[in-house]
Amino acid sequence: MPGTDSPQIHSSADGLRLWTGQQSDGAITRPARSGRRVTKWLQLARLAVVNPRECSDRIRGLLEIRLGGTRRTQPLASREIATWDSLADRAATHFPPSPSRAELERDFEDVRALLARRADQLGRTPYPLELDADPLLARLAYFLTRWLKPNVVVETGVALGVTTSFILAALGDARGEGRLVSIDRPPLGVPCEMVGQLVPDELRDRWTLHIGTSVRVLPQVLPQLPPIGLFVQDSLFTSRNVRQELSHIIPRLAPRSAVVANAADQSDGFSWLASQIDPTLVAIMRAERKSECIGVSVFDRTTSEPASA
Numbered sequence: 001m002p003g004t005d006s007p008q009i010h011s012s013a014d015g016l017r018l019w020t021g022q023q024s025d026g027a028i029t030r031p032a033r034s035g036r037r038v039t040k041w042l043q044l045a046r047l048a049v050v051n052p053r054e055c056s057d058r059i060r061g062l063l064e065i066r067l068g069g070t071r072r073t074q075p076l077a078s079r080e081i082a083t084w085d086s087l088a089d090r091a092a093t094h095f096p097p098s099p100s101r102a103e104l105e106r107d108f109e110d111v112r113a114l115l116a117r118r119a120d121q122l123g124r125t126p127y128p129l130e131l132d133a134d135p136l137l138a139r140l141a142y143f144l145t146r147w148l149k150p151n152v153v154v155e156t157g158v159a160l161g162v163t164t165s166f167i168l169a170a171l172g173d174a175r176g177e178g179r180l181v182s183i184d185r186p187p188l189g190v191p192c193e194m195v196g197q198l199v200p201d202e203l204r205d206r207w208t209l210h211i212g213t214s215v216r217v218l219p220q221v222l223p224q225l226p227p228i229g230l231f232v233q234d235s236l237f238t239s240r241n242v243r244q245e246l247s248h249i250i251p252r253l254a255p256r257s258a259v260v261a262n263a264a265d266q267s268d269g270f271s272w273l274a275s276q277i278d279p280t281l282v283a284i285m286r287a288e289r290k291s292e293c294i295g296v297s298v299f300d301r302t303t304s305e306p307a308s309a
């Protein structure tokens, strides 16, 4: 969801978060659209005084969305819509041996249940339910982390922390040394302390969170990191932003790695990735509870046969 700059208080009680019967409660808690607009412009005006650079980044993002920056003009990276099963079957051939899929499914469900309890404890948050990762995005983040066993995962777009939590749990479950570096610029009016609130305390020791505009933070943090095993793009979905993020990431991808791009059908960013670096496996999948598609590219430079899932 590209335009998310209007925080309200949203309840996560009664197990609504983490998908079981999850529905948007935005209609109940959101004030009138005109009121939101005025608040947004007042917040931007204040930001122009305290942090002019961030203010111009946000205005640029809003303009890009308005001017069609979240509209796709190029064909998708794959013409076929893949299913989770087809991706999982193909992906398994590219990764080192790992627990069976059934075992990973059980672990995934344990993490989901843990996070649902954590969401209940959190109660009300400024993040609307629609911002939470779709179950398929969370599943991809979890399984790819388990399959790849990366030293470093980088993600842009944290919000309350659904993908963040699944990645951190997968790194812990894989029992390696892997770390997660996340970048997020919260919606206007949401305090930075709210970012990633869903992440349980016991998962935080492998996590570094940077607050700021992704394309400004990435070039500062990437040089300090080892090659990236997994990149999850879930921040601003305009073509320009996705391409810029990817252009920082591509040269730093590990020989065996993957990129997951949310809303891959909403801009040219994901297709552009395939034009820059030949994926071993590329898949476009429909999200389970949202209208968008999610793109996955796997790069395995120990094999040479490009394929579609």
Ligand SMILES: C[S@@+](CC[C@H](N)C(=O)[O-])C[C@H]1O[C@@H](n2cnc3c(N)ncnc32)[C@H](O)[C@@H]1O
Pocket (backbone or CB within 6 Å): 001, 004, 061, 131, 132, 133, 156, 157, 158, 159, 160, 161, 162, 163, 164, 183, 184, 185, 186, 187, 212, 213, 214, 215, 234, 235, 236, 241
């Ligand atoms: C779709 S939400 C992320 C959801 C999250 N991955 C999850 O699983 O719950 C997008 C997040 O990216 C943030 N964001 C938007 N534009 C950004 C930018 N240019 N740089 C960094 N973060 C941005 C939004 O404020 C929001 O917190």
